[in-house]
Amino acid sequence: MMNTATALEWLVALMLLVGSFFTLVGAIGLVRLPDFFMRLHAPTKATTLGVGGMLLASIAYSVNHGVSLHELLITLFLFVTAPVSASLLAKAALRLRLKSRAPLPEDPASGH
Amino acid sequence: MLNLAINIAFCAIGLAMLLCLVRLVRGPDAADRILALDTLYINAIALLIVLGIRMASAVYFEAALLIALMGFVATVALARYLERGNIME
Amino acid sequence: MDTAPQAPQKNNAMTLPIIILLPLLAGTLLAPLAARFGRNSAAWTVAAITAASLGLVLSEASGVIAGQALITSWEWLPAIGLNLSFRLDGLGLMFALLILGIGLLIILYARYYLSPEDSVGKFYALLMLFMAAMLGIVLSENLLLLVIFWELTSISSFLLIGYWSHSAEARRGARMALAVTGGGGLAMFAGFLLIGSIAGSFELSAVLAARDTIHDHPLYVLALGLVLLGVFTKSAQFPFHFWLPEAMAAPTPVSAYLHSATMVKAGVFLLARMYPVLGGSIEFEVVVTSVGLITMVFAAYTAVFKHDLKGLLAYSTISHLGLITFLLGLDSPLSAVAAVFHIINHATFKASLFMAAGIIDHECGTRDMRRLAGLWKYMPHTATLAMVAAAAMAGVPLFNGFLSKEMFFAEALELHDLGLLGQIAPVAVTLGGVFSVAYSLRFIHDVFFNGEPRGLDRKPHEPPRYMKVPVEILVVICVAVGMLPGLTVAPLLAVAARDVFGAELPAYDIAIWHGLTMPLLMSVIAIVGGSVMYWLLQHQYRLHMSTPARWTAPRLFHRGYDGAVRLAGQFTGLLINGSLQRYLALLVATVALLGLSAFLQHGYSAGDLAPTAPEPLAVVVWLVALAAAFATVALHRRRFAAVVLVGVVGLAACLTFAYFSAPDLALTQLSVEVVTTALMLVALSLLPQEGPAKSLPTHQTRDALLAIGAGAGVAGLTWAVLTRPHESISWYFLGESIPGGGGSNVVNVILVDFRGFDTFGEIIVLGIAAVGVLLLMDGLRLPPAAGAGRGNSLLLSVAARALLPFALLVSVFIFLRGHNLPGGGFIAGLVTAVALVIQCMADGMDATRRRIGIGGAGLIGAGILIAGLTGAASWLFGAPFLTSAHGYPELPLIGKLPLASAVAFDLGVYLTVVGATLVILTRIGGVRSTTAAGGQV
Amino acid sequence: MIRRWLPYPLLSAALFAGWLMLTGDLSAGHLLLAAVLGAAIPRISAPFLEHLPRVRSPSAALRLLLRVTWDIVIANVAVSRLVLGPTGRLAPVFLHVPLALSNPQSTALFASIITMTPGTVSAVIDTENRELLVHALDCRDPDALIAEIKERYEKPLLEIFGC
Amino acid sequence: MEFLFASALGVVTACGVYLLLRGRTFSVVLGLSLLSYAVNLFIFSMGRVTAGAPPVVAEGVAAYTDPLPQALVLTAIVIGFGMTAFFLGLAVRAHGESGSDHVDGSEPAGPPEDPR
Amino acid sequence: MNHLAVLPVAIPALAGALLLICGGSRPLLERVLGIATTVLGAAAAAALAADSLSGAYRVYALGDWMAPFGIVLVADRLSALLVLLTSVIALAALAYAANGWDRRGRHFHALFQFQLMGINGAFLTGDLFNLFVFFEVLLIASYCLLLHGLGQQRLKAAVHYVAVNLTGSGVFLIAVSLLYGVTGTLNMAHLAERIAQTPEADIALVRAACLMLLGVFAVKAALFPLYFWLPATYASASPPVAALFAIMTKVGVYSILRVSTLMFGGDSGAAASLTSPWLLPLALLTLALGVIGALGAKRLGELVAHLTVASVGTLLATLAAGGSAGLAGALYYLVHSTLIIAALFLLSDLIARQRGSAADSLVAAGPPRQPVLLGIAFLLAAATVAGAPPSAGFLGKVMILQGIADHPAAAWIWGTVLASSLAALVACSRAGSVLLWKFTAEPAREITAVRGSEWLPLCSLMAASLLLVGFAGPLHRHAEATAAQLLAPSQYVQAVVGNSTERAPQPLGRELPR
C-alpha cells in the first residue's frame, strides 16, 4: 500500500499532467481554431484547468513542506481577470469586425 | 515519478509556448497577437509553478502572482488600445 | 662677438612696469571717463598719461645711454618660465621713446582728426591699450611676456582698424590683419617655446647667453623659421605684406601710429632683439636679406601706381620695412646702426606723411590722387611740411632719410659672402631707391601741384592750427636729424645699435658728406632716375589713367578667408549632418572596433570550464526569445505587433532570470515589462501606427553588418566569461547579509544597504525621468484619435475596483518581505502603481486623479526625500550616509519584530516608484484626454 | 461604530485571510498585521470602492461555486475534444442573452462565469439594452443554450444578490 | 546552457542594434528595449549562470549564485525603465511638435532617402 | 566622523527632493531654495577643496561598508577641484537663470539640483558601477534641462542626445559588468589592483572592457567620432543650461583621466598603456574638427559648442601624451575652458537678446543697445577662449605645449594646438565683427537692456578666469600637485582598499542544475 507521502506525490504528478494537458490543449486551440472569436476560447482552458492543475499540484506538494495556500490567490486573480481580458479583446475584435465564422451582430460594441 | 511528471509538464508548457509564439508571429490580426501574449503569460505562470515544485522553493511564487496581476494589465492595455486607440481617457 | 655688452643692472624698481601699466590701466579706464567731459579732456588725460610714461622712460634714459641696461623681475608662473621681467636697454629705450613720443603727437592730432560722431573715449582707450602693448613688447625681458604683449598688439590693432566698424572695409581689414599677424604671432610663440626649451629659460639675458647652444641645436632652423614668420607677418614682409594696405581702412591717426611708427616696427624690433641670439648664421642672413630686398623693391614699385594717398604710403611703408629687414639680416655692425637709424627716421617722416595725408583727406574729403591736385594754393603750410617729409622719404640730402638710406646703400655693396644675392643687391637697392623717389615725387606733385582739384565737394583749406603741430614737430626732427645727426640721435643710436649687434660696435661716423663714394652715386642715380621715371609715367604712360591690376593678394586672402569659412561650414555640415542614424552607427562601430582591437592583439579564447548541457525548457525559452526578437525586427513597421513581440522577449528574459536563480530579477523584469508595454501603447496611440513603407535599402546592409558585429561581440564576450571560473567579492555579502544587513535576501540587502547609494541614485533617475515626462507633456494636447471607441467596460470597471485592495495587499506583502525574500520597495511600488493605472484605464484619468488626490511630482519628491533623510539620519549617530541599523526588538504578544532602517529607505523607493509610474503613464495617457485638465497628477 | 471602522467588513475579512494565505504564517505578529491591513486597506482605497451588493443567501452562493467548479471541469473536457477534433465542423454563434440582473457587480459576475466555463465567452455587456453578447464555440441550438445559461447561473445570482 | 545563453544574447543584441539604427523614434525605442534586455542578461551572466541557487541565505545551503550582478541588473532595469519612459515621452512630444516621427525631426527631403 | 565628502552629493539630492515637493506652486520659494542650497553646496565644495590641499585622500564609506564591498566616495585633489569648479559654474548659471529663464518650464530648480548631484557624484565616487549610476543621474537631469523651455529645435537635439547617451549607457553597463565578470570587483581602486594581476588568459577580456569603457567616456567627453551630438545639443539648450553643460564634457574627460591613471596606469598589468595609441590622434582630430566647426558656425551658440569640442580635443591630446607636466597644464586648461565656455554661453544669450529675430545667427542685425559693454565682454571672452595672451587660455596652452614637449608626437600636438588657436581666433573675430560691428538699418524696436543681475554671473565667470591668470603661479603648483597625485595610483589604492589580501574575490560555489 502507498503511504501518504507517496500518495501525495502521485497526486502532485497527476495534477501536473492534467495541468500540462489543458495548457497544451489551450495552445493547440490557439493555433488550430479558424477565427479570432473561436480562438478566444482557447486560453480559458489554460487559465482554468491548466494553471488550476499546476496550482493544485503545488498545494499538494507544499503539504510536506508546510502548507501554503497562497496559490489560491493566483487562482483568484486569474478568475477575476481572465473574463475581463476576454471581454475587452472580444469588444475590440467586434469593433474591428474581424473575420468570423459566426455571423457578427449588427451593432457591434456599442454597449457599456 | 514526480520528476517524470515535471519533465513532461516542462515539455508540454514549452510546446504550448512555442505554439503561442506561432500565433503571435502569424497574427494575422493584432487581436490574435494579444491573445497569444495573454496565453503566453498564463503559460509562464504554469511554468513558474512547476519550477517552484522542481526547485522545492517558494521564491517563484511571487513571480507567478505578479504575472497573474501584471499580465492582466498588459492584456487590458493592449486590448483597450486596439479597441479605442488609446488606453486611458 | 668678442665683447659682451655691460652686465645688466638688476633691481626691483617699479619704474618699468609702471611705464606699461600707466597706459594699460589708467589710459584705458580713464579715457572713456574723461571723454564724457569732452574730447579735450580725453585728449589731455591720455596725453598726460603718455607724458608720465615718457617722463619715466626719460628718467632712466641717462643710465641706459651710459650702458646700464635696467632689468626688473617678479615671479608669475616660474614653472613655465613666465615671469614679469622687464628690460630697458638701448634698443628698448629707443623704441619706447618712439612709441611714447609719436604717441603724444598722435593723441594731439587725433583730437582734431576725429569727427563729432566718433567715440573719442573708445578711440583713446584703444590707443592706450595699443601703446601699452607696444611698450610691453619693447620692454619685455621675458620672451613669453613678449608674446603676450605681441598678441595684445594684434588684438588692439584689430580693434583700431575696425574702429569704424560700420564700414565693411574696416571690418575685413581688421579681420585680415588679425588673422595674419595673429597667426604669425602664434608661429613666433612656438619658436620662442623652442628657444626657451633649448636655452632652459625664457629670460632674454639667459637666451642671449645661450646663443651658441641655440645655434648648434638641431631645432635651430625650425625655431628661426617660426620666429621669422612672426617677424615677417608683423612687419608686412613679402609675401605677408597684403594686410597692411587693407588696414588703411583705419582712421589716419591709427595708420600713422600703428602702420608707420610702431606696430609694424614690432616685427623689425623683434628681429633686432633676437639678432644677437638667432642672427649670424647663413640661414638667417640669406632668408632675412632676401625677403627684405624683395619686399623693398616690390613694394616701392607698387607704391608708385597707387592712386590712394594712404595706399601709396602703405606700400612705401612696406618697402621701408623691407629695407630695415634687409639691413638687420646682414651680419655687420654698421648694418645694425643703419637699421636702427632708419627705424627712427622712417618713423618720423612716415608718421608726418600719414598725418599730412589725413589732413588732406580731412579737408578735401578724398585721398584719391586723381581728384586731388594744386592744393599748394589752399594749404601751403601743410604742403610745405609734406614736401619736407616726402623729401626725407625719398632720401634727399639734408633730411634724415638720406643719411640712413646712404648707409643702406653702402651696406648693400658689402654682400660679398652671399654669392648671387650679393651681386643683385646693389642693383636692386638702387632700383628701390628709384621707385621710392618716384612715388615721393608723385605724392608731392600730384597732390599739391598738377593743376586744380577735380570734383571736390568742398573748398579745401588749412586744418586747425593744432592739427598741424604734430606734423611740424616731426618735420623739424627730420630736418634736425638730417642736418645734425651727431648732436641729436647719435647717443641713442649707439646704444640701440649696440644692443642689436650684441657687442660693442666699431667706430663709425654719421655725416652728410663722406666724399664721392659709391653710395652717393647710388643716391644720385635714385634721385635722378626716380624723377625721370615719374615724369615718364606722368606724361607718356598717363599714370592717372592706369588701373594697375589691383594686387590680388588681399583678394586672394578674402576669397580664401570666405572660402575657408564656407568650406568649414560645409565640411562640418557634411560630417555632422544631423542624422542620428549616422551618429549611432558610428557609436556602435567605434565601440565594436575598440572591443575587437583587444582581441586582435591578444586573441580570443573561451574559458576552461566545460559547458553544461542544455535543458529542454531552456531550449524552448531560447527558441521563444529568438523567434520573438527576429519577428520584432521583421515586423517593426507594424508597431503594435512589435510592441507585443518585444514583450515576449522580455518574458523570455524574465523566465531566464527565474530559472537561473534570480527571482528578484524575474519579478522586477516582469513588472517593468508590463508597465513598459502599457507605456509603449500609450505612446504609440500618439504616434503613427505604422512605420513608413520600405524604400531604398540604403543603410540596411551597413546596419545589418553592424548589428551582426555587435551581436557577435556580445555573444563572444558572454561565452568567454561563462566558460571561465568565477571569483568575486560577493562572499562578503553572502556572509554579512544577515549579521550586517539584517536580511536574508542578499540581493535586497545589497540594494538597500551594501549598495544603497546606487539605489538612491537609481530612484532619482526614475523620479527625474517622470518629471521629464511631465514637462514633455506640458501643453501638448491632441484631439482624440479619429474613430476611437468610447465608453468604458463594466466588467473592467468592476474588476479593477475589486482588485485594488488585493493589489495593495500584495504590495505590502512584497514590500515587507523584500528584505528576506524576493520583493522590495521597487516591485511593491510598481504593483501599487499598476493597480492605480488599471483604475485609470477603467474609469478614466480624471476620476482616478481625483480619487488619488496626491500630486505625482510631490510623491516622487517625498520618496526621494524619505530615502535621503534615512541616509542622512545616520549622521545623527556619527555614522556615514546610508548606514543602516537593524534589530529585533521584543514586543509583548507579538514576539521578536525584525526592524531595519533599510525599511524606511525602501519606503522612499516605494513612494518614488508609485509616483513616477503614475506620472509617466497618466501624463502620456492624458495627452489625448477629452477633458483637457492641466492639473498635476 | 463597526461600520465606521470597517466600512467593508467582507472585504476586510478577505484581506485578513489573504494576508495569512500570502505569508502562511499564523504567528501573533502576522495576525495583528493582517488585522491592521484588513482595516487599513479598505479605508485607503475607499475612494475607489462602491457599495457592494449584500449577499442574501450564502448557501446559494456556495452551491453556485460548486456548480461552476464542476462545470469548468466538465466543459474543459468537452471543449478539449472540440479543439483537438476536426475544427471544420464547429458551429460558432453569437448569442444575445437578455439580462435579468441589474446590479453592475452581479452582472459582471454573471459575465465572468460565462467566460470561465469553457465554450462560451462574454463579449459585450450592453447595459442599455440589458443584454449580454456571448460567443459560443459550438452551438447548434442557441435558444436552448441561452436558457441553460440563464437557468444555471443567472437565477442563482439573482437569488444570492436579489438584483 | 552557456551556448544557448550566449547565442540568445547575441541575437537579441543584433536585433536591438538593427532597430536602433532605423530612422523612426519608435523603432529606436524598440531597439533600445531589446538592447536593454541583452545588456541586463549580460550583466546577470557576469556572475555566471546557476540554476537552483538563489541568493537568499538559508540554513544548510552552501552554494549561492552571485547576488551582486543581480543587484546591478535591478538598478539597470529601473534606470532603463525610466529612460525608456522618458524617451517615449520625448518621441511623442517631438512628433506632436513637428508632425514627423523621424529621428531627425523632419521627414527626409528630396529623393526618397531611406525613411526607415 | 567627517561627512564633508558626501555633502556635495547629499545636499543637492535632498534639496532637489524638497524642490520637487514644493514644485510649481511657489516659484519664488523655489528660486530662493535653489540658490541657497547651491551656495551651501558651494561652501561644502570649497571646504572639500581646502581639505584636499593636504594631499590626503578622503575616503567616505557609504553605509559604513568598507571598500571594496561597499561604495566609497574618494575625494582627492582632482575630485575636490572639479566639484568646486562645478559649484562655481552652477552658481553662475543659476544666478543667470534666476533672471527669468527658470520660469520657462516647471521644476527647473529641482532638476538643476539633481544635475549637480549627478555631476558631483560622478566626480567623487570610487566605485565604477556607482559612476554609472551617477552618469545616469546627470544624464537624465541633463535631458530634462536641455528641454527646458521646449521648442522644436530643442526636441530634435534632445532626441539625438538622449538616443546616443542611452546607447552609450548600454555599453557602459556591458563594460563595467564585463570587468566584474573577470575581476570580481567594482571598486575602482580594487579594480586597479585586480587588473594589474590579470592572468594571461583574461587579458584580452579586460582590455576589451577597458576600451569599451573609454569609448563610453569618449561619448560624454565628446571625442571624435563620437561627439557629433554635441554641437546641436549645446547650441539649442537654454543659456544657463548650456553654461552648466560646460562642465558636462569635463565629466567625460575626468572619467577618462581617472580610469586611465588609476586602473590603466603604469606599465604592467592587462590594461597598460591602453589609451595612448588611439587617443592622441583622435584627440587631435577632435581639436581640429572642433575649430573647423567653429570657423564654419552659423550661430554663436554653435560656435561656442564647437569650441567646447575643441577644448576637449586639447585636453585629451594632452592626457594621451601623458607626463606630469602636461597633465598639470591640462588640469589648468580644464578649469579655464570650463569657466570661459560657460561665460560664452551666457554672453551669447545677452548678445542674441539685443539682436531681435536674428538672435545669435552670424548675420547683420539691427544695432544692439549696449554695444560697448557687450563688445568688451565678447572681446575678453573670445580672446580667452581662443587662447590669446595673456588670458588663462594662453597660459594653459603654454603649460600644455611645454608639458608635452618631450613627447615623440610633440610636433603634431604643437602644430595642431597652435593652428587651431589661430582658427579659433579667426572664428571668434569673424563672429564678433559680424555680431557687434555689422548692423543693418533695422527699424527701432524694443530691446531691453541687460540688467545688472544678468551681468553679474557673466562677470563673475570672467573674473574667475582673470583670477586664473593672476594666480596662475599658485594654481599651477596646485595643478602639478594634483597631477602628481593622479600619477601615483598606488597611493590611491592604498588609501581606499589598503593592501589586505582578505578582501580578495573568492569563488562562491557553483552548483549545476539538478
Ligand code: NA
Ligand atoms: Na540598486
Ligand code: NA
Ligand atoms: Na468560457
